[in-house]
Amino acid sequence: MNGLIQGVKGLLSFLSAPLIGALSDVWGRKSFLLLTVFFTCAPIPLMKISPWWYFAVISVSGVFAVTFSVVFAYVADITQEHERSMAYGLVSATFAASLVTSPAIGAYLGRVYGDSLVVVLATAIALLDICFILVAVPESLPEKMRPASWGAPISWEQADPFASLKKVGQDSIVLLICITVFLSYLPEAGQYSSFFLYLRQIMGFSSESVAAFIAVLGILSIIAQTIVLSLLMRSIGNKNTILLGLGFQILQLAWYGFGSEPWMMWAAGAVAAMSSITFPAVSALVSRTADADQQGVVQGMITGIRGLCNGLGPALYGFIFYIFHVELNELPMSESPSGGSVVTQYHLQQNSIIPGPPFLFGACSVLLALLVALFIPEHTNLTVRSSGWKKHCGSHGHPHSPQAPGEAKEPLLQDTNV
Structure with a gap:
């Protein structure tokens, strides 16, 4: 049931994300932020009202x-x-926080006070989130880029997700990023x-060890996505940061696949962070590559691809575990040696010398992503937005050779001053 739900959610997310992003480029961000948060949180109270309604709504x-x-x-x-x-990164x-x-909070409250309190608290936090957006979050899209009112006519080309996909898909750089x-x-x-x-x-x-993991x-991911990411972006540039992150992911997945000890x-978890x-x-x-009036649709494409992966990934991993005969069979519960209580015993049926075959498949997939990412140009914003500057500099004898990350902005600043 969970796999079916995630598959449906992923497919719908893939289809709708560019459309919602494109509409937010026209009508503004705040209204769609409210819409997405509301419907993402809407299934929560249904967990205690009706499981089938919960499955349907989620x-x-x-x-x-x-x-x-x-x-x-x-x-x-x-x-x-x-x-x-x-x-x-923030x-x-x-999100990682x-x-x-x-x-941990949900598990503790559920154990002490019951699941009903967890659902009520989660619903209250969702409502608080919606109220926060209504009261404290201003509209970010400039007024000149929006129609005069919600009743203003919007062309189908502006709202059609497939037209948006085709328009952005014509950009080879964005296409390479999407494949990556x-x-x-x-x-x-x-x-x-x-x-x-x-x-x-x-x-x-143990359960405690998984929670600690x-x-x-x-915590390590929070540090990596704030302090470490900022340092890397300044020192080695955008593209090299992506390549480094993919390299760490390959190492992490390979370690998960071959690792046989806790x-x-x-150690692999630290690399995963x-x-x-x-x-x-x-x-x-992506945001550097796209124009200001296309930020929503290109970010929607990336989110849609992630949604599609959320539907395909679990099914793919389960299938690979199956074909490599890595299965868990739960045995009947038996009395513990101390008497009284019962313990659940697990028996691992594993006919493969590799503990985690799906993780090795994942490492190969990320390796392909790294090879594709190598073809993404580093300074996409300079290439797209400063062709006139290059022509101007060319007439004054400036070199056109690629520059190091730390040197890329200097000629652009000089031209701006001129």
């Missing part, structure tokens, strides 16, 4: 589960280009669906 909510595309377009509206990678880091705190995101996020989505079960039932982690990984999982710099760096590169 599947359909995939149409609006594209908050990241609207948020990243919002960030692009209010920041300068050199600030965006840090801003995107957005991703706060929520993943660190919310499972697909090949790198597909194994990441599959990993999220199975890794913690893998730790419990194959690597022998999530917390440590989340300490290896901890460093690989989390890839997505904010990719989003910063």
